[in-house]
Amino acid sequence: MEWYFSQVKGTMEDDVAEADIISCVEFSEDGDLLATGDKGGRVVIFQRDRQSNSHKCEYSVYSTFQSHEPEFDYLKSLEIEEKINKIRWLKRKNPSHFLLSTNDKTIKLWKISERSKRVEGYNTKDELGNVVPREGPVSALRVPTFKPSDVVVEASVRRTFSNAHTYHINSISVNSDQETFLSADDLRINLWHLEITDQSFNIVDIKPANMEELTEVITAAEFHPWHCHLFVYSSSKGSIRVCDMRQKALCDQHAKLLEEPEDPNARSFFSEIISSISDLKFSHGAESTQYLLSRDYLTLKLWDLRMENQGPVSTFPVHDYLQTKLCTLYENDCIFDKFECSWSGDDRYILTGSYNNFFRIFDRKTRKDITLEASRENTKPRQLLRPRKVCTTNRKKKDEISPDNLDFTKKILHSAWHPSENLIAVAAVNNLFFYQSKES
Amino acid sequence: MCPRSSTSARPFQAPLESLATVEETVVRDKAVESLRQLAEQHSNRDLETYFVPLVKRLSAGDWFTTRTSACGLFAVCYPRVSNAVRAELRQHFRNLCGDDTPMVRRAAASKLGEFAKAVEHEHLKQDLVPLFHSLANDEQDSVRLLAVEACVSIANVLQNDEKQRLVLPTLKQASEDKSWRVRYMVADKFSELQAALGPELSSRELVPAFCSLLKDAEAEVRAAAAAKVKDFCSQLPADTRQQMILTQVLPQVKELAADPNQHVKSALAGVVMGLAPLLGRDATMEHLLPLFLTQLKDECPEVRLNVISNLDAVNEVIGVKNVSKNLLPAIVELAEDSKWRIRLAIIEYMPSLAAQVGVEFFDEKLSALCMGWLTDHVYAIREAATNNLKALVEKFGAEWAQQTVIPRVLQLARDQNYLHRMTCLFCVNIMAPVCGRELTTKLLLPTVSSLVSDPVANVRFNVAKTLQKIGTVFDQKVVEAQVQPVLERLLQDPDNDVKFFASEALEGLRLQ
Numbered sequence: 044m045e046w047y048f049s050q051v052k053g054t055m056e057d058d059v060a061e062a063d064i065i066s067c068v069e070f071s072e073d074g075d076l077l078a079t080g081d082k083g084g085r086v087v088i089f090q091r092d093r094q095s096n097s098h099k100c101e102y103s104v105y106s107t108f109q110s111h112e113p114e115f116d117y118l119k120s121l122e123i124e125e126k127i128n129k130i131r132w133l134k135r136k137n138p139s140h141f142l143l144s145t146n147d148k149t150i151k152l153w154k155i156s157e158r159s160k161r162v163e164g165y166n167t168k169d170e171l172g173n174v175v176p177r178e179g180p181v182s183a184l185r186v187p188t189f190k191p192s193d194v195v196v197e198a199s200v201r202r203t204f205s206n207a208h209t210y211h212i213n214s215i216s217v218n219s220d221q222e223t224f225l226s227a228d229d230l231r232i233n234l235w236h237l238e239i240t241d242q243s244f245n246i247v248d249i250k251p252a253n254m255e256e257l258t259e260v261i262t263a264a265e266f267h268p269w270h271c272h273l274f275v276y277s278s279s280k281g282s283i284r285v286c287d288m289r290q291k292a293l294c295d296q297h298a299k300l301l302e303e304p305e306d307p308n309a310r311s312f313f314s315e316i317i318s319s320i321s322d323l324k325f326s327h328g329a330e331s332t333q334y335l336l337s338r339d340y341l342t343l344k345l346w347d348l349r350m351e352n353q354g355p356v357s358t359f360p361v362h363d364y365l366q367t368k369l370c371t372l373y374e375n376d377c378i379f380d381k382f383e384c385s386w387s388g389d390d391r392y393i394l395t396g397s398y399n400n401f402f403r404i405f406d407r408k409t410r411k412d413i414t415l416e417a418s419r420e421n422t423k424p425r426q427l428l429r430p431r432k433v434c435t436t437n438r439k440k441k442d443e444i445s446p447d448n449l450d451f452t453k454k455i456l457h458s459a460w461h462p463s464e465n466l467i468a469v470a471a472v473n474n475l476f477f478y479q480s481k482e483s
Numbered sequence: 484m485c486p487r488s489s490t491s492a493r494p495f496q497a498p499l500e501s502l503a504t505v506e507e508t509v510v511r512d513k514a515v516e517s518l519r520q521l522a523e524q525h526s527n528r529d530l531e532t533y534f535v536p537l538v539k540r541l542s543a544g545d546w547f548t549t550r551t552s553a554c555g556l557f558a559v560c561y562p563r564v565s566n567a568v569r570a571e572l573r574q575h576f577r578n579l580c581g582d583d584t585p586m587v588r589r590a591a592a593s594k595l596g597e598f599a600k601a602v603e604h605e606h607l608k609q610d611l612v613p614l615f616h617s618l619a620n621d622e623q624d625s626v627r628l629l630a631v632e633a634c635v636s637i638a639n640v641l642q643n644d645e646k647q648r649l650v651l652p653t654l655k656q657a658s659e660d661k662s663w664r665v666r667y668m669v670a671d672k673f674s675e676l677q678a679a680l681g682p683e684l685s686s687r688e689l690v691p692a693f694c695s696l697l698k699d700a701e702a703e704v705r706a707a708a709a710a711k712v713k714d715f716c717s718q719l720p721a722d723t724r725q726q727m728i729l730t731q732v733l734p735q736v737k738e739l740a741a742d743p744n745q746h747v748k749s750a751l752a753g754v755v756m757g758l759a760p761l762l763g764r765d766a767t768m769e770h771l772l773p774l775f776l777t778q779l780k781d782e783c784p785e786v787r788l789n790v791i792s793n794l795d796a797v798n799e800v801i802g803v804k805n806v807s808k809n810l811l812p813a814i815v816e817l818a819e820d821s822k823w824r825i826r827l828a829i830i831e832y833m834p835s836l837a838a839q840v841g842v843e844f845f846d847e848k849l850s851a852l853c854m855g856w857l858t859d860h861v862y863a864i865r866e867a868a869t870n871n872l873k874a875l876v877e878k879f880g881a882e883w884a885q886q887t888v889i890p891r892v893l894q895l896a897r898d899q900n901y902l903h904r905m906t907c908l909f910c911v912n913i914m915a916p917v918c919g920r921e922l923t924t925k926l927l928l929p930t931v932s933s934l935v936s937d938p939v940a941n942v943r944f945n946v947a948k949t950l951q952k953i954g955t956v957f958d959q960k961v962v963e964a965q966v967q968p969v970l971e972r973l974l975q976d977p978d979n980d981v982k983f984f985a986s987e988a989l990e991g992l993r994l995q
């Protein structure tokens with residue numbers, strides 16, 4: 044597969060404001076819109092330009108709004124960051140678009156609507172204070188009417204779901220019944236109804252009676268794409284639990300446990316940290332089998348929900364050359380980076396990010412993979428991206444880069460694949476890169 | 484019956500139609516409600532010409548919000564349109580029941596019942612019952628549980644043999660559904676289902692289903708079923724009822740009384756007493772009495788409260804004396820619970836409890852408790868205790884009040900704590916109307932007046948307020964001789980609030 048540069052968004056200057064760092068990327072269900080959230084609590088939505096030329100797939104800004112503001116928790120004397128942790132789109136129910144965005148403590152339902160009518164004919168003064176001239180006598184009744192105007196995109200918050208999480212929210216996921224969603228923090232998962240903001244049900248609680256016995260936390264949670272009663276959650280110890288909401292009201296007992304048996308030879312001080320799962324994604328169901336993709340620090344793992352106790356179906360190494368550098372990565376905290384992963388619309392490819400602004404795409408059918416770089420230097424229109432390679436032996440070839448020369452501050456944590464086309468959006472710090480491909 | 488005037492109805496249809504498509508559920512629901520009322524205003528012909536096309540437009544709308552609104556408009560127009568149009572409406576409803584989006588199927592399921600009532604019998608069996616079956620087998624839990632509600636309505640309009648053939652298998656399936664939420668709905672609607680299926684079918688087929696819900700793995704389901712035990716048993720056919728309860732229901736009930744989940748136990752405690760009249764004296768003594776006694780000692784206060792609040796059923800059958808030995812410690816423990824809301828709950832049951840145990844038992848064992856509450860730390864308790872006294876005086880009479888209650892209340896007037904002195908005044912406020920003029924003049928008034936020189940201003944201004952309240956009980960001579968001087972003295976009080984309330988009282992009693 045060959046990938047071409049399509050667009051880049053965000054300032055190209057070296058001076059990056061912390062608030063501009065992108066913290067999540069999500070395509071809408073039909074791929075027409077792409078939402079990004081940043082550390083400053085803003086959400087920017089891009090829309091696909093509808094052009095007759097089907098090869099061109101460019102996105103331009105559709106709407107920008109401030110989703111969350113920084114807050115202060117007075118009771119605990121803690122700041123609540125406004126950084127957007129996750130965005131999830133709801134299925135379309137009318138011409139407007141709805142999405143859920145969350146920071147550490149509060150989830151909000153936003154409605155993004157277009158307005159193409161304006162009310163005119165008010166019997167008031169204009170901006171400068173002059174009486175608006177009108178036809179007819181003053182005593183005649185004048186009713187304001189709607190007149191067509193330029194399209195204006197408005198974002199308004201419709202629901203606020205707050206005060207249900209003691210710890211930081213890491214995931215939200217919408218149920219296939221389209222009226223409920225879950226939110227997960229480190230120790231608890233809550234179930235909400237989209238219409239009801241003052242109540243939520245707790246469905247998983249792994250807080251031990253004695254906090255000193257705490258050994259694992261919840262890192263991600265996701266509803267099954269069409270079974271309304273199933274959801275999965277991953278832990279910091281690398282295990283995935285599948286829960287069936289039909290069995291009990293409180294799902295502390297998992298229905299299935301998916302984990303890889305530990306290899307005693309490979310144990311090290313860092314084993315547990317690097318096994319912590321940072322993202323979970325269900326496949327789209329393009330194939331007959333439903334797979335679950337998990338991302339831990341060094342690998343991507345593919346799980347089959349029906350195969351309990353057998354470990355993952357496949358494992359894809361993302362950046363194995365980092366095995367020898369774990370100590371350094373621990374010291375500079377990079378070992379705790381949470382990378383996301385995505386499926387292509389046909390479930391054939393999987394995408395995830397790495398360091399040095401590298402990102403990796405794996406082809407499940409041919410078992411090939413490719414490493415590409417989201418670089419500001421490759422931004423000529425339709426420029427073909429050259430595959431990158433990290434050298435793992437002492438003999439460094441011309442184009443290769445040594446692991447010691449990787450820039451660990453340039454990490455691609457967030458990326459998304461268009462739901463039906465081979466188009467990806469990759470967030471590199473404050474820039475959003477769009478890449479497109481043709482089958483090679 | 485005013486004649487239908489379509490001309491006034493039609494202009495409203497268009498804006499209501501567009502309101503029925505917005506994304507806010509509450510707005511859509513109101514619009515649908517208004518459209519239903521509007522349909523009443525249309526003549527039959529106009530219904531076909533204007534209203535039915537609206538329904539069809541909504542059912543075929545692009546967005547699911549539009550289609551959900553359509554579901555609520557079928558029943559109201561179906562009976563009044565021609566056969567051809569009826570066939571079309573049935574087809575549209577069928578499409579909605581099979582819609583792609585769960586929201587529409589949910590709306591269809593929740594309106595299936597009312598539509599079933601409007602449709603002719605043969606079409607009900609031919610068209611709607613299959614829809615009911617498909618919704619009851621939907622892959623979404625939220626759709627299946629709404630089908631349970633529809634089950635009640637459909638069963639109500641079918642004949643007996645049809646019920647067994649068409650509804651019962653689906654109902655049984657629902658009571659064994661994998662999703663606890665569906666089973667919960669069955670438990671919750673059990674009384675209605677029982678009534679809809681009729682006594683014979685229920686006793687034959689529903690008893691095993693009910694018993695299995697009482698044993699369900701999920702506590703929420705058990706609690707919902709437990710809350711229905713009394714209703715379920717009382718609807719069983721009279722001749723076999725006692726036997727059935729003893730052999731099938733009671734064993735489960737006994738297990739539920741020891742359930743690990745406190746909500747289940749509370750739900751059971753609230754209704755299990757209702758079985759006493761159904762079982763008769765002997766069976767109650769043998770089987771239910773031990774149960775009550777255990778529940779009275781349960782560690783969860785709500786369970787104990789629920790038992791006590793339902794004692795009248797037991798009293799009817801075996802007399803409360805049989806439980807009184809265990810009843811008293813339970814009441815005392817609840818009355819002294821550290822949580823004030825629990826104490827409040829027991830106070831609220833006290834009047835009915837007193838009526839059942841009778842005045843002797845009450846005086847001997849419970850009156851000290853009632854007086855004690857008057858000096859509780861929590862104001863809400865003191866207030867409830869005061870109201871309790873009024874109810875007791877109403878039940879037991881003024882003479883009893885004179886002997887037991889009034890001396891203790893008046894004693895409070897000399898208490899060290901000003902709050903207790905104020906409570907005394909509040910008691911007087913409440914009791915004066917039920918005690919009558921003589922008692923109030925002779926006993927209560929002197930004490931009230933004596934507090935005119937209380938060191939605390941709050942007490943003094945409450946004296947003024949009390950005098951204003953009870954002043955209407957006295958005759959004019961007493962008012963002028965005894966009440967007015969007190970109020971006039973208070974009018975000269977150094978505290979402003981006291982002066983204010985004194986003047987209010989004087990005005991209220993028309994003395995100024």
